[in-house]
Amino acid sequence: MGIRKLLIECTLCVRGGNLSCSLFAYILRFIHMKNRERRPTVVVGLLGTTLDLGKHPDRWQNWRPSVAICRQPDLIVDRFELLHGRREQSLAELVRADIGTASPETEVVLHNVEFSDPWDFEQVYEKLFSFARGYTFDDGEDYLVHITTGTHVAQICLFLLTESRHIPGKLLQSSPDRERGGAGTVKVIDLDLSKYDRIASRFRQEQQEGASFLKGGIETRNEGFNRLIERIEKVANATRDPILLTGPTGAGKSRLARKIFELKKQRHAVAANFVEVNCATLRGDGAMSALFGHSKGAFTGAVTERLGLLRSANGGVLFLDEIGELGLDEQAMLLRAIEEKVFLPLGSDREVKSDFQLIAGTNRDLLQAVRDGKFREDLLARINLWMFQLPGLADRVEDIEPNLAFELEQFAARNGDRVAFNKEAYQHFLQFARSSEAKWSGNFRDLNAAVVRMATLSAGGRISIEIVREEIRRLADSWSRSEGGHPSDLSLVVAPEVLVQMDLFDQLQLAQVVEVCRAARSLSVAGRRLFGVSRTRKATGNDADRLSKYLGRFGLSWNEVRAGSR
Template identity: 55%
Template sequence: MKKNVVIGFLGTQMDAGKRRKWRPSVQLCEHPDFPVERFELLHDARWRSLAGKIKAAIQSVSPGTEVLLNEINIDNPWDFEQVYGALFDFAQNYGFDDEREQYHVHLTTGTHVAQICWFLLAESRHVPAKLVQTGPPRNNTPDIGTLQVIDLDLSKYNALQQRFERVSGEYNTLLKGGIETRNPVFNALIERMEVVVSNSDAPLLLVGPTGTGKSDLAARLYELKLQRRRIKGRLVHVNCSTLQGERAMSTLFGHRRGAMAGAQSERGGLLKEADGGVLFLDEIDELGLDEQAMILHAVESGKYFPLGSDYEVTSRFHLIAGASRDLAGLVAQGKFRADLYARLNLWTFRLPALRERPEDIAPNLEYEFEKVGKMLGNQVAFNADALPAYLRFATDPSTPWPGNFRDLGASVQRMCTLSPRGRVTLPMVQDEIATLQRIWKDAHADADAVLLAEVLGEGAAQIDLFDQAQLASAIRICRESKSLSAAGRRLFAVSRLEKKSRNDADRLRKYLEKFGLDWAQLVQ
């Protein structure tokens, strides 16, 4: 059985018996069901005489208890930094033996600051101890008073654990918008996100195709941060795709009067609006490189220069960024700053497309019907044969849902609007499916086929489907490159390493000639 070891401060008032006969350090060692093999008594050099008296008193009531006096000199016992530092040093140098001894920290003695420091050191396991709280005698208690051992291992407290899990579940429900999602990948993402947001103020990056719900999720993340008291300010939502040129700088960072044409008065800017709150930069991949540099500086330092100002402005905010494109690819192309991407990439969450979450279509469909019903003031529902027909189409792997939840929401709104009697029938579902297919066909025609038809005319129809994607990709890279050689280097970047002759321009020229094309024809 492990030996009980108690570590505690000398009570300069209570152990001296100035307030009552009960002396906590002495009576602690008298409890028959809590034998103390060793008492590490901490005291200041000024109280050396009292410490010696308490040691003698303990050994008189509990001869089996070894009392070791430890001098720890603290000038101000109410100075948190000084007390914590002294106790931390004591813990670092002590040499705990967990296998043979069981340690307890006595909380009753010492200042409130010392007790808080003991708690922090024990909770962080710098001091591998349980807490012991003693109290004076009360009615129907023995003269030695009360003693309670507090174990900080929260996993042992089932009720607390269940409460934590319940609260965590409530936060997850908040992040999911109250929708009972079933997709395991999405649910795991939400659980991880809740942990990160509750414990970190670092930037978050939400990536995923358009319409996957990045804006809605950012608003819910803001609500969670607000509930967890990590922020106090407002949510500022910025669609970066609408910010262009000098006006982008002014909108984000503000300007001084006369900083540019038409600047008749000062402007604070959206970063200033987000001070103390959350700045959501949606479509951050659309920001210019100069704006990206200033955003990075503002995130890291909490300061930035408004246009036309010689003095920095302070704004401390939490950043959430949204992107529909691959930022790593944009970094490789020189279209996104590598340093900003590195800062954002600490916590990246990829939102799966709707077609990747077939299990979640039914609950999201129910959610959309309820939302649209409130908007129209008319609750609408499917007929018994209509719902299965819609779900078969919606969950079919061949159904693309290119606009993701935007497409789903628009589909529900059309059906609800066309159902004045509150029922969606099977013919209405069939009409809606046909509408969706027509919209997707018109809006999302085969981009490769369109490009080849533009370049080759009727000859595009004579190219095998296998070759169409390769040729279309080569044409796009040619149009993006400054020269035939530059295009060749991009197209043959891997295979060229294995060749002795690296004439990429000649390889590309011969490839294009197979289809009757040349460089000048593509870039004119």
Template identity: 60%
Template structure:
């Protein structure tokens, strides 16, 4: 049947494939495409001096193959016969089966995949009786990709076999490598991606092993959004919940992953007032207004190719909001006094402790801007709503204190438990959230002897915090108005107004937002109204004293 030339070079003894071939009664079958270039190397007896991938498989001492299923195009029938004959020369016990298929264009992915799929769907696989090796070295790159996909989808219940030329005495027989898609290598790749995602999530949490399920799920999604999306992110939550720190970590994560090149530009919008707000955000030309002696770039320009964090975005005026919306959508804006636009391609993170929906209803925030920045919205809970996370954050704050002070700081065992019992109890209000926690750890660290925090220091700090938080309790001592009003204002106020305002301030400080405070204060009269607007009524009351809810809180 085959023409056989003498003196073949026999099997390679360096490769050990016995881990694949077990001692049992199962047959080993190799399936592969004829290599029209590499399998055709050499003429006459000289072909035995060249490495040929298909023939080389059968020169491996520890790989015994019972059958070869060799697929070839109709145009390569003669070459297929010759290669089959050479296989039986070096491995007489191997049965060779030739399969003629028609590949109209071996570089057409759809055509090659369909042809090979049709072959494997009609092939009588017997995985309980035979084990299969799928040779992927030969054929076009398109064919190799198709083999991989068919094997990965389990159309071919095989282990991938890759061959390569050897060196020295093994040059002709070459080497074989097994790639099992069903084993640990595939899991290792998956684990690597999962590990990298966990690293990103831990990075956003500053390495703090938080225990709150909802918070951890939120941070995990933020990690995905930060890497995959350039759309604005809105972070809400009470003052001190960590909005600024999270924005900074998102920027650093984006920078590490290469999704951002510029710098982080952060600004608290509550500090931008009047005409200076426009100039600070968008810049101005020289001479644009009185006092504009030099041109100014502005924060949006500075954030080009970087990230702009606008904390307390609800404090922006309506004009600034309109220009910001245009800058987000068009990537251009007009500096004050400029005739032409300036380009800036920045990513935006907005933070607020306000109810922006309520502000939209009151006409204080643009609905179209809220819709634009609200694609990804996340609310950071206050510390009192994450009491299970106080302990890991305590350890983090201790580490920060150590790095600042230059020596180790720690609790003794009893003191630590005493502090945690207090910190997780209902009497611990944590009205300043993580700022309160950071401040109390700093105080105890500084006052500790030799960096050791004892029970006496803990007791002293707990009493200090309770005294600080008392003004938020309506039925206890009320806040002093000196904290929020000028002396001239107090001098003109009736005692009645002072006492009433102190009660209102106490309720505001014990509420998460102005809507909640309004519902508490107008809890009876609101029931008599068809459409109660509690926050508006409270805002009007505070305005009588030139106060805003945010300042009161």
């Protein structure tokens, strides 16, 4: 017979006169000695104003959950923290007395927690939260939170406080059992899901699916980027606070913002629409009107009322791309709209409400913009709670190959024609794309444009080595011109497959040679200038032949160097 069951049997024998008090005291001492070998167990629970009732002697035959917990053969309760209202004081004292009879080793501590409306979620949570914050939990004790009694609202609140670890314990569910009379049964529920392999596995799978969804199904290989997306998935799933996406133009901020919205929509975290605007397109009164709307007659031409983007995003997600381009007046109104969910439309004296989640994007350094007086510090503080820096494509060379496959799939979906590289062309393009010569200044926009051009020019659905070489020259020329490059830049005259295999020393030397050639009238003139010293030590000098052979080492001819491209 277990210790707990022995105690219950002895208690019943004392009440029936079949056991002496001295023997019972000896048994109690024995039990208390055994109890020292384990951690104390403390139950926190609400008084059941209906279920715990019982004023007649036959109440012991009825199931009363607060008392029944302390009658379990396999559960020793050292202390019961019983929460009740002022009007239930007498019932609470009766329950305390009955627990003392059924379980003499259990100390019952009464706490007055008053709910004027036990079905008011905010009030009930606040009262129980205050109790949890004010209670001193001991690391040496085990806590069980009884969720059978009280209103459903109170039970939910106790669950939330336990799940959030404001009450550091496990849940305790009790239920009646006819075969065992008034004792019923109890079940302990541990909210630490890591202990439940199948549940934890399902959560991990859902997180992985969410991260894959945010990446558009692209199996990216860059570890830093994958960790970033996993963090964004967790934040997107858990909060409606503003999210700030930073990174260079073309890094994928707009696409990621839409994916965040779609993920939240799938998980029923938002109910309305995704509203997107590039703030660089908003200027003057047009910016105010577009964002916050206007009333009829607010300005010349305002013949009808306009809702504005903030109201259109009510209940959904508002994505403000290039938020650093907003004017200071718009920033001030936006700050209030984020914090208070209200704002004044242009020309109106009546506030309107809109509850949206803001996702902001920028390629600017907003801290520098604050120092320059072009961006409000308080707005940056508000939207910088969750800031994620998206890397450029050049910083994710491991992901060029899977993104290349993705762009080809997108082209096929749009055009109905499946296009692929031949083996030589594929390896040639990847070698260039991963090299330091590939600037990818436009990031994924550059990659998308390159794939569209090559796929469009492909014959019979195959991208050839000639098409790849032409595209590489086009990209190199585009990047050079966007950076203010000189026509003699090596990327314009040297084949990329040659350039990526050259040492920096050779690149610098060749670049100077090309510069001289571009300024000379002929091959001979360029040769005399380049070999002006060494030619004096030769009996017969052929400067033109010497220069021609040097250029030939890099696959160049005089005409190609003069033309500035291959």
